[in-house]
Amino acid sequence: MTWDFDAVVARRGSGSIKWEWYDPDVLPLWVADMDFRSPEVIIDALRDRVGHGFFGYDFAGAQLREVLVAAMRRFYDWEVAPEDFVFLPSLVTGINAVSRAMAHDGGSVIMQTPVYPPFLTAPTNQGLRSITVPLPVQVADGVVSYAIDFAAFEAAIEPDTNLFLLCHPHNPTGVAYRREDLARYGEICLRHNVVICSDEIHCDLLLDDRRHTPLAAISPEIAAQTITLMAPSKTFNLPGLKSSFAIVQNPELRARLVKACEGIVPHINLFGLAAMQVAYSQCDDWLMALRAYLTSNRDVLLTTLRRDLPMLASTVPDATYLAWIDCRAAGIAGNPYQFFLREARVALNDGATFGPGGEGFVRLNFGCPRSTLLEALARMATALAR
Ligand SMILES: Cc1ncc(COP(=O)(O)O)c(C=O)c1O
Structure with a gap:
C-alpha cells in the first residue's frame, strides 16, 4: 500500500493550534504536529x-x-x-x-x-x-x-x-x-x-x-x-x-x-x-513509509539550506521531524524567530524558549508535505536576501 504524504490538506478552520495561532498568510512550521492525515485504520477505528x-x-x-x-x-x-x-x-x-x-x-x-x-x-x-x-x-x-x-x-x-x-x-x-x-x-x-x-x-x-x-x-x-x-x-x-x-x-x-x-x-x-x-x-507499514518520507524531507531541507540559505547552520537530526537552526551568523538584527515571522511570514519556534543555549536559534518542523517545506524555505531565503 502507498500513502500520499505529498497531499496538501487545508487545516485552517479545523480548530488547529498550528494553523490558527498566526495570521492566515503565515505558513506554520512550528508546534510538533505534522501535516499528514493519520493512518486510515485509526480513522476507521475512531x-x-x-x-x-x-x-x-x-x-x-x-x-x-x-x-x-x-x-x-x-x-x-x-x-x-x-x-x-x-x-x-x-x-x-x-x-x-x-x-x-x-x-x-x-x-x-x-x-x-x-x-x-x-x-x-x-x-x-x-x-x-x-x-x-x-x-x-x-x-x-x-x-x-x-x-x-x-x-x-x-x-x-x-x-x-x-x-x-x-x-x-x-x-x-x-x-x-x-x-x-x-x-x-x-x-x-x-x-x-x-x-x-x-x-x-x-x-x-x-x-x-x-x-x-x-x-x-x-x-x-x-x-x-x-x-x-x-x-x-x-x-x-x-x-x-x-x-x-x-x-x-x-x-x-x-x-x-x-x-x-x-x-x-x-x-x-x-x-x-x-x-x-x-x-x-x-500501522507498522504506514510508519515505515512516514520515516522514509521524513528522511527525504530532512535531506531536502539540508540541501536547500546549504544552497539557498548558507548563512544558516542546521543540525542533521537522527530522529524527529525537527531541525534546530543556528541563525547567529546570518546578520539578523534581533530575534530570528520574530524576523522570519515578520519578514517571511513563516512561523517557527523561538530557540530562546528552549532554555540557556537556545538564543539565536529557531526550530523548524519538517513534518509536512515537501511543497510546504520548500515554500517556507523560499520565503525565508527571500526575506534574508532583502
Ligand atoms: C519531547 C516532548 N515531550 C512531550 C511532548 C508533548 O507531548 P503531549 O502532547 O503528549 O503532552 C512533546 C511535543 O512536542 C515533545 O517534543
Whole structure:
C-alpha cells in the first residue's frame, strides 16, 4: 500500500493550534504536529467507536496492555510486563507527574539545555528546583552538532538532586543517543541515586535505518531507576487525542507515580485508547513509509539550506521531524524567530524558549508535505536576501 504524504490538506478552520495561532498568510512550521492525515485504520477505528453511540467510562484493559508489550518487543527488543504501564493523558502531564512523585521532600531536578520547554517548568511547577547544564555545541561547515559533557553533568548533580529529565531522542537537537551514552547517563545517575525520567515520545521517528534503544533496556539496574514516557501522538499524528503512557518496571517507583496522579490526572479518554490500540498493532507499514518520507524531507531541507540559505547552520537530526537552526551568523538584527515571522511570514519556534543555549536559534518542523517545506524555505531565503 502507498500513502500520499505529498497531499496538501487545508487545516485552517479545523480548530488547529498550528494553523490558527498566526495570521492566515503565515505558513506554520512550528508546534510538533505534522501535516499528514493519520493512518486510515485509526480513522476507521475512531469512526466505529463513534458509531457505537455509547461514551461511558473506559479503561486501558488487558488487550491494550498486550498490544503495547508486543510493540515494545517488536520495535525495540524490549521485554516489559503488562503491569508496568501507567496510562496518562499527555506526556507533559507525565513530566509534571513524575516531578511531583519525586517532590516528596523538596530537592532539585537536573536537565541539559537547550530542551523541550515544558522540561524547564515541570520541576518548579511541583516545588522543585531546576538545574540546567548546557550541552556543548559545535558549528562547522554549516552543521550544528551537540556533544555530551558527562563530567559537567555529574559535577552539576547536587546532594538534593533526585531526578534527571532526559529527552531521547532529543528535542530540539534530533540526537538519538547511542547505547554507550545511555549507559554512562545510567551509571552516573545510579551512583548519585538520581531517578531518570526518559521522555521517549520521538522514539518511533528515527530517520535513515536507525533503531531506537530505550534507556531502560540498557540494564536491569538502570531499568529499576527509570520512568520511561512514550506516546503514539507524535508518531501517528494524534496529539489532540491526548493519550500516552509511562513504563515503570520498579513497582515502588510505579506506586509513587500512580499516587502523584491520584485525583488530579484524568484517564485517557475512550478515543485516545481506541486509537492507541490500532496505532501499535496495525500501522507498522504506514510508519515505515512516514520515516522514509521524513528522511527525504530532512535531506531536502539540508540541501536547500546549504544552497539557498548558507548563512544558516542546521543540525542533521537522527530522529524527529525537527531541525534546530543556528541563525547567529546570518546578520539578523534581533530575534530570528520574530524576523522570519515578520519578514517571511513563516512561523517557527523561538530557540530562546528552549532554555540557556537556545538564543539565536529557531526550530523548524519538517513534518509536512515537501511543497510546504520548500515554500517556507523560499520565503525565508527571500526575506534574508532583502
Ligand atoms: C519531547 C516532548 N515531550 C512531550 C511532548 C508533548 O507531548 P503531549 O502532547 O503528549 O503532552 C512533546 C511535543 O512536542 C515533545 O517534543
